[in-house]
Amino acid sequence: MADTNPLKIVHLDYIHVRPALTFNFPHIYTEYPTSAISEVPSRIQGADVIITCRVPITTAMLDSCSTVKMISAMAIGTDHIDLQTCKERGIVVSNVPAASNESVSEHAISLYFAVKRNVVRCHNTLLAGDGEEWLRRGTSIGFFASGMPGTCKDDTMAIFGAGELGNRVAKIGSALGMKVIFAERKGVPVEEVRSGRVEFVEACKTSTVIMLTCPLNASTANMIGAAEFAVMQKNTVLINVARGGIVTEEDLVDALKSGAISGAATDVFMEEPAGKNNSVLVREAANLEGKLTLSPHIAWFATSSREKLNRVVASNIEDFFKGTPSNTVI
Missing domain, CATH: 3.40.50.720 (NAD(P)-binding Rossmann-like Domain)
Structure with a gap:
């Protein structure tokens, strides 16, 4: 200057x-x-x-x-x-x-495990009824809303966003024994899919973990909605540590309620700070039997x-x- x-x-x-x-x-x-x-x-x-x-x-x-x-x-x-x-x-x-790639990637994996292992619901169920729920049931198996979970070696993680954050998450996923793939951008024709990428819809169909690490822009706004949830496997979990607005929140709630996917976790929201008055995810989380885990845009914090x-x-x-x-x- x-x-x-x-x-x-x-x-x-x-x-x-x-x-x-x-x-x-x-x-x-x-x-x-x-x-x-x-x-x-x-x-x-x-x-x-x-x-x-x-x-x-x-x-x-x-x-x-x-x-x-x-x-x-x-x-x-x-x-x-x-x-x-x-x-x-x-x-x-x-x-x-x-x-904050180090922190966000670690938080993304922690959200994955929280959903996969139903950690929040297990915690809440154990405390229900003055802590007598486990004694009453005689087993803790029923604490899981989506049935018996698989382990990392059973999962294919599709990463949507192949920047530094996506690549860091990929390394952690691979180290845990997952198969890791990178999804091509939405709308790219099959014949134009880049080397090392999997066509967008195919990635949605074949993965059991959808990991969102891409920026929010005109091409990624509402990138994941009803059409994408319709082709996903029923045991798929979705993790969003990217930006609110990449997932259509109402469609995500519908997918969880209908059993189109088994679980989801998000650290980001369409409108922030998020609360019951402005977020369907916050309003509906308690009604989803532990299928939805929320954190308040804190993945970066380290x-x-x-x-x-x-x-x-x-x-x-x-x-x-x-x-x-x-x-x-x-």
């Missing part, structure tokens, strides 16, 4: 990652624990750089502030930022590649993730100040 005035930096939601960021150049840094959408326009007035983890940055917000030159996503995902508007206005958008997010966001903004933007999305 040619301008020698202090760079005005506004961090809209530091609550997710602490401590505060530091920079080695003249700047004015303002941070907020979180920001409601209605608060954003006033908070970004005069800002050169906006830092956001999950607060949406829309065209309307950018219309209210003509000074914005850079948006730094404190995450790998940028689907909450209007990238087209940023591109048209020459606003640099950066992210943190592979921000010491290594926090350190990388802070380090790379600070570096991205430093590089922008020097006139050599890094980790740019646009």
Whole structure:
């Protein structure tokens, strides 16, 4: 940047990652624990750089502030930022590649086991009736909603999203004894399927574990819905550590209720934070007999993730100040 005035930096939601960021150049840094959408326009007035983890940055917000030159996503995902508007206005958008792959991949596998082994339902059933349920039944076999589970060696895991996260999950799955395949993008004709990939519908049909690790964009929105659940095996489990909106949530609930698939777990939701008022998954989870396991977008949470997010966001903004933007999305 040619301008020698202090760079005005506004961090809209530091609550997710602490401590505060530091920079080695003249700047004015303002941070907020979180920001409601209605608060954003006033908070970004005069800002050169906006830092956001999950607060949406829309065209309307950018219309209210003509000074914005850079948006730094404190995450790998940028689907909450209007990238087209940023591109048209020459606003640099950066992210943190592979921000939390170690943590997310491990959480994905923990969700797989939670569903496969029905951990939450077993816990809740054991505590039911003042802890007498096991004694009353005489066996704990009935704690499983979907019957006797298989083991890892019986599973074929189809990974939808072959980036760094997908590949890390693949290594763990292979180490556990699963057969691992990578699904081709939805809609790609059979004759155009890339080497090392399995055609999308075929992957849905032949796998027993659907692992979603892809970004949310126009091509992946509602990628998994009623048509996909209809061709899956009845013992399939679906794990989503990618983004809400990739799975049509109402269709997932229907698939679990009808027995089209045996279980699912998600760390992400169409609308976040999620609750009974805005999420069919939260509303229906208690009625699904342990078939659905939920976690509150926490897969990324680990010491290594926090350190990388802070380090790379600070570096991205430093590089922008020097006139050599890094980790740019646009």
